[in-house]
Amino acid sequence: xxxxxxxxxxxxxxxxxxxxxxxxxxxxxxxxxxxxxxxxxxxxxxxxxxxxxxxxxxxxxxxxxxxxxxxxxxxxxxxxxxxxxxxxxxxxxxxxxxxxxxxxxxxxxxxxxxxxxxxxxxxxxxxxxxxxxxxxxxxxxxxxxxxxxxxxxxxxxxxxxxxxxxxxxxxxxxxxxxxxxxxxxxxxxxxxxxxxxxxxxxxxxxxxxxxxxxxxxxxxxxxxxxxxxxxxxxxxxxxxxxxxxxxxxxxxxxxxxxxxxxxxxxxxxxxxxxxxxxxxxxxxxxxxxxxxxxxxxxxxxxxxxxxxxxxxxxxxxxxxxxxxxxxxxxxxxxxxxxxxxxxxxxxxxxxxxxxx
Numbered sequence: 001x002x003x004x005x006x007x008x009x010x011x012x013x014x015x016x017x018x019x020x021x022x023x024x025x026x027x028x029x030x031x032x033x034x035x036x037x038x039x040x041x042x043x044x045x046x047x048x049x050x051x052x053x054x055x056x057x058x059x060x061x062x063x064x065x066x067x068x069x070x071x072x073x074x075x076x077x078x079x080x081x082x083x084x085x086x087x088x089x090x091x092x093x094x095x096x097x098x099x100x101x102x103x104x105x106x107x108x109x110x111x112x113x114x115x116x117x118x119x120x121x122x123x124x125x126x127x128x129x130x131x132x133x134x135x136x137x138x139x140x141x142x143x144x145x146x147x148x149x150x151x152x153x154x155x156x157x158x159x160x161x162x163x164x165x166x167x168x169x170x171x172x173x174x175x176x177x178x179x180x181x182x183x184x185x186x187x188x189x190x191x192x193x194x195x196x197x198x199x200x201x202x203x204x205x206x207x208x209x210x211x212x213x214x215x216x217x218x219x220x221x222x223x224x225x226x227x228x229x230x231x232x233x234x235x236x237x238x239x240x241x242x243x244x245x246x247x248x249x250x251x252x253x254x255x256x257x258x259x260x261x262x263x264x265x266x267x268x269x270x271x272x273x274x275x276x277x278x279x280x281x282x283x284x285x286x287x288x289x290x291x292x293x294x295x296x297x298x299x300x301x302x303x304x305x306x307x308x309x310x311x312x313x314x315x316x317x318x319x320x321x322x323x324x325x326x327x328x329x330x331x332x333x334x335x336x337x338x339x340x341x342x343x344x345x346x347x348x349x350x351x352x353x354x355x356x
């Protein structure tokens with residue numbers, strides 16, 4: 001006989017665990033995303049952070065949860081938050097790791113942003129509203145704060161044992177500097193940074209690295225009921241590794257392929273059915289069109305993207321993000337800015353608006 005006591009326990013467990021909405025690429029193509037840099041968005045009480053720009057400002061997942069009325073009230077149906085895992089704690093001349101991209105430990109959360117329960121609570125609150133949750137992930141490299149005055153060109157000083165799960169030098173490419181950013185293989189095999197903050201480059205052709213990355217992302221998604229991922233620096237990892245990672249995740253993924261070349265961008269759109277791309281090929285002509293009135297290159301680029309990309313509905317349309325300047329620093333005033341926002345909202349793709 002079925003136990004009523006067991007049923008009660010099961011319901012209690014379900015009520016305490018946020019449930020992902022199992023969103024497909026098609027589901028995401030109907031959404032609009034509000035991108036949030038967690039540390040800079042809202043304190044736990046909902047107030048705005050104010051601090052030194054190179055330091056942690058105190059923004060938290062609880063703060064985002066308290067702002068969901070505001071976000072949904074603007075019409076957004078999904079949020080994208082900055083990386084959630086533990087970064088190194090050191091302060092550098094580049095500042096602290098408030099942005100979340102100086103990753104040290106994949107299996108621990110960044111305690112500056114809150115607790116595991118706080119992240120689960122945010123996920124549940126998002127899903128209770130019928131919204132979707134996307135999390136940024138860094139799978140190309142780890143990060144190490146180098147001792148003052150040292151860099152990788154003079155001495156190998158990285159302590160690989162500090163990293164989790166990739167705690168041995170064998171999991172990484174040997175150090176080399178990127179001297180030609182147009183050399184695709186060099187940008188995949190060499191290190192993004194080797195001074196002040198070293199970014200040891202994972203050997204993404206290694207079966208061991210692939211296996212560990214895939215196991216980790218499955219656990220992350222399961223623990224926090226994540227609906228989508230944004231993969232940082234997707235252009236700089238081995239393509240087989242990227243496809244393996246996306247397939248292991250089994251959720252929609254936006255892969256950052258930073259290129260103005262529609263051919264290169266669209267080649268990534270063929271790799272996996274549940275992978276989309278931020279539309280960097282359109283970004284630069286878009287900014288020129290609305291800041292200088294030069295519309296013809298924008299039209300030509302849109303035509304190329306439409307003809308070459310597998311599914312333009314899963315391209316992220318944007319005019320700003322955390323790596324790029326605000327439009328207001330290029331053109332003051334609101335008139336052109338409003339027109340620009342209207343374009344990103346109405347063109348093909350997934351509209352993404354950034355707030356940090």
